[in-house]
Amino acid sequence: MTLPHPAADRTFQVDLRGLVDLLSHHLYSSPRVYLRELMQNAVDALTARHTLEPDAPTGAFGVRLYADGAVVRVEDDGVGLTEADVHSFLATIGRSSKRADRIAEQRGDFIGQFGIGLLSCFLVADEIHVLSRSARTPDAPAVEWRGRGDGSYSVRTLPASARPRPGTTVTLTPRADAGEWTRPAQVHALARHFGSLLRHPLTFDDGTAGPGAPGTSVNPEPAPWARTYPTPGARSRALAAYGEEVFGFTPLDTVELDLPAVGLKGIACVLPETVPAGRRHGHRVHVKGMLLSEQAEEILPDWAFFVRCVVDAESLRPTASREALYEDDTLAAVRDALAEKLRAWIARAAASDPDLLHRFLQAHHLAVKSLAVHDDEILRMLLPWLPFETTDGHTTLDEFARTHRTVLVTSSVEEFRQVAAIASAAGLGVVNGGYTYDRELVHRLPEIRPEATVADLDPATLTAHLDPVDRETELAAAAYLAQARDALAVFDCDVALRTFQPASAPALLVDSREARHERTRSQLAREQEGGLWGDILGALRQEAPRAQLILNQLNPLVRTAVAIDEPELARTSAEALYGQAAMLSRRPLRPAESSLINRSFLDLLAHALRKDS
Numbered sequence: 162m163t164l165p166h167p168a169a170d171r172t173f174q175v176d177l178r179g180l181v182d183l184l185s186h187h188l189y190s191s192p193r194v195y196l197r198e199l200m201q202n203a204v205d206a207l208t209a210r211h212t213l214e215p216d217a218p219t220g221a222f223g224v225r226l227y228a229d230g231a232v233v234r235v236e237d238d239g240v241g242l243t244e245a246d247v248h249s250f251l252a253t254i255g256r257s258s259k260r261a262d263r264i265a266e267q268r269g270d271f272i273g274q275f276g277i278g279l280l281s282c283f284l285v286a287d288e289i290h291v292l293s294r295s296a297r298t299p300d301a302p303a304v305e306w307r308g309r310g311d312g313s314y315s316v317r318t319l320p321a322s323a324r325p326r327p328g329t330t331v332t333l334t335p336r337a338d339a340g341e342w343t344r345p346a347q348v349h350a351l352a353r354h355f356g357s358l359l360r361h362p363l364t365f366d367d368g369t370a371g372p373g374a375p376g377t378s379v380n381p382e383p384a385p386w387a388r389t390y391p392t393p394g395a396r397s398r399a400l401a402a403y404g405e406e407v408f409g410f411t412p413l414d415t416v417e418l419d420l421p422a423v424g425l426k427g428i429a430c431v432l433p434e435t436v437p438a439g440r441r442h443g444h445r446v447h448v449k450g451m452l453l454s455e456q457a458e459e460i461l462p463d464w465a466f467f468v469r470c471v472v473d474a475e476s477l478r479p480t481a482s483r484e485a486l487y488e489d490d491t492l493a494a495v496r497d498a499l500a501e502k503l504r505a506w507i508a509r510a511a512a513s514d515p516d517l518l519h520r521f522l523q524a525h526h527l528a529v530k531s532l533a534v535h536d537d538e539i540l541r542m543l544l545p546w547l548p549f550e551t552t553d554g555h556t557t558l559d560e561f562a563r564t565h566r567t568v569l570v571t572s573s574v575e576e577f578r579q580v581a582a583i584a585s586a587a588g589l590g591v592v593n594g595g596y597t598y599d600r601e602l603v604h605r606l607p608e609i610r611p612e613a614t615v616a617d618l619d620p621a622t623l624t625a626h627l628d629p630v631d632r633e634t635e636l637a638a639a640a641y642l643a644q645a646r647d648a649l650a651v652f653d654c655d656v657a658l659r660t661f662q663p664a665s666a667p668a669l670l671v672d673s674r675e676a677r678h679e680r681t682r683s684q685l686a687r688e689q690e691g692g693l694w695g696d697i698l699g700a701l702r703q704e705a706p707r708a709q710l711i712l713n714q715l716n717p718l719v720r721t722a723v724a725i726d727e728p729e730l731a732r733t734s735a736e737a738l739y740g741q742a743a744m745l746s747r748r749p750l751r752p753a754e755s756s757l758i759n760r761s762f763l764d765l766l767a768h769a770l771r772k773d774s
């Protein structure tokens with residue numbers, strides 16, 4: 162009997178071209194990231210070297226970029242690689258020295274960790290050439306590695322003289338189709354873009370100044386928040402100018418951000434103009450100086466869409482694409498802490514800079530209102546200063562509550578339009594609660610101004626301020642009112658006669674939203690007469706609040722109208738008064754109302770012309 166052969170263990174094969182294709186189409190946003198990855202490896206190598214030689218002065222080790230159109234070279238004075246390191250880290254995809262156990266505790270010191278960044282060089286070149294010398298084993302020879310896009314690589318050692326000092330030089334010979342990303346001017350621009358805040362010396366050389374030339378500094382100055390300034394004013398002007406340079410707008414104010422616990426520094430620029438709701442701007446996030454993302458949204462909560470930030474953090478963790486941040490506890494803590502800073506800025510403006518607060522609210526009151534609804538602290542600080550539409554015009558709640566002991570609030574814009582003139586003539590203070598958040602916010606005023614009373618404005622409150630007419634006038638108008646009721650019965654509208662100010666207003670249509678809603682139901686009930694649904698809706702109809710057309714006895718036109726003895730003309734005038742009052746409310750008219758307005762206008766015109774002829 163023959164035993165089956167045991168299954169042989171095999172090793173996965175990697176199709177490097179397929180992998181690079183995957184990275185370029187799905188991980189990286191543009192081939193330009195190759196330079197960021199190389200700079201980042203160089204920076205990580207410098208970090209490791211400083212750990213190895215803690216006494217070396219800052220700035221002792223640097224990074225030099227070179228691009229002359231034929232090659233792109235990134236040279237660093239970092240920790241370097243031994244031959245074993247080269248096999249282990251450069252030639253093994255997915256393996257990173259920055260994740261090895263012995264330095265696990267230092268993981269946070271490095272930007273890279275996945276062991277794939279180097280592959281991004283294949284986006285612009287077919288071969289990566291690395292020449293390195295380890296600072297850990299100074300006697301080791303220099304080592305040369307050539308990695309090719311087809312997945313093959315070669316390693317050889319060279320005499321120490323090939324690279325007299327520790328460090329690593331990566332050289333790429335760009336493919337013809339990658340010229341856009343590798344020409345000298347572009348490399349210089351990308352170096353500034355990604356590396357302007359790096360803390361190690363970084364230079365660029367395009368080869369024109371000849372061999373050995375020192376190159377131009379890419380980051381000659383520390384980050385603007387890390388510099389010293391003669392006065393606080395000079396500091397804030399410099400930070401604002403930096404914000405303007407980065408974002409292209411003059412910030413309304415610049416908020417300095419500093420969270421020592423996570424090694425984060427930066428600025429938040431307050432946008433000078435309203436941001437359309439729903440539009441979210443990203444923030445610029447640097448990690449250890451290296452620009453990671455220009456569109457990071459995760460570092461601030463949604464409500465903070467009135468600022469754009471530039472931050473540089475020590476301990477945020479980039480994802481493999483580097484263009485986003487890991488949603489971890491540190492990020493959550495950073496988000497909370499930054500939100501706190503913005504709250505503190507708002508509080509300071511509210512307490513001590515009324516002009517700034519005013520300009521801020523002018524641009525962002527909608528954002529602040531949406532924020533105040535869910536945030537008690539913002540509510541407490543800012544509610545008194547927020548602008549509302551009121552019967553005294555556009556004013557702050559604080560101001561309004563000072564002149565009106567009871568603040569009345571409508572539940573719709575139309576209601577406000579209907580009653581504003583009459584309510585203010587009657588001395589009532591009404592706020593338009595029809596806009597998003599407004600009614601809810603006004604109702605919370607007593608939480609911070611306990612002496613203020615807030616109530617919903619219902620039609621009854623207003624009608625209570627309309628004075629009844631005397632019996633005699635009522636009687637004299639009875640016939641007219643009956644005709645008017647009859648004419649307007651189709652709209653479920655009652656008609657009454659009162660006196661109220663202003664005398665110029667002939668009529669008021671009290672027609673709350675609920676009343677209209679009820680009427681739609683009762684109309685439905687009429688249409689569905691007989692069925693169960695009809696019965697239910699019919700029962701509801703019993704309690705349906707009716708609209709009320711209140712004629713103003715003080716108005717000269719109304720006085721003439723109630724004395725009309727021609728029945729047709731009386732009906733038409735009632736319809737015209739209803740139509741005018743409905744139009745004044747600026748609510749959308751129903752088709753029946755539009756045709757009523759049309760008809761009554763033509764009837765009145767015909768009547769006037771007849772009279773004249």
Ligand SMILES: Nc1ncnc2c1ncn2[C@@H]1O[C@H](COP(=O)(O)OP(=O)(O)OP(=O)(O)O)[C@@H](O)[C@H]1O
Nearest residue numbers: 202203206250257258273274275276277278279329
């Ligand atoms: N300039 C350099 N100096 C020293 N070692 C380097 C350098 N560049 C690359 N290496 C070594 O090669 C390894 C792989 O680099 P690679 O950029 O692919 O990944 P990584 O930086 O570890 O992680 P990530 O994929 O997150 O960038 C690194 O972990 C490091 O050990």
